[in-house]
Amino acid sequence: MQISSVDWSWRPVGVGRHAFDVASKSLAPDSAVVSFCGIEVEAWQVQRRPPELEWIAEDTCMKCWRLIAARFD
Numbered sequence: 268m269q270i271s272s273v274d275w276s277w278r279p280v281g282v283g284r285h286a287f288d289v290a291s292k293s294l295a296p297d298s299a300v301v302s303f304c305g306i307e308v309e310a311w312q313v314q315r316r317p318p319e320l321e322w323i324a325e326d327t328c329m330k331c332w333r334l335i336a337a338r339f340d
């Protein structure tokens with residue numbers, strides 16, 4: 268299946284890189300948002316541009332990864 272549009276954003280949030288709905292980007296910064304796998308963070312953590320080191324240092328959440336991959340089975 269071809270990916271036509273991406274409606275998620277990966278972000279390192281201190282406990283790994285997780286996937287969040289792009290709608291998180293338009294919420295108030297202190298709103299609670301939940302990753303695809305169920306991790307709750309504040310929206311600013313998804314809205315900011317993370318330092319490069321955080322992308323490198325944090326592991327990709329495989330539960331989020333599998334949930335996205337399953338869409339394209």
Ligand SMILES: [Zn+2]
Nearest residue numbers: 285304328331
């Ligand atoms: Zn996750």
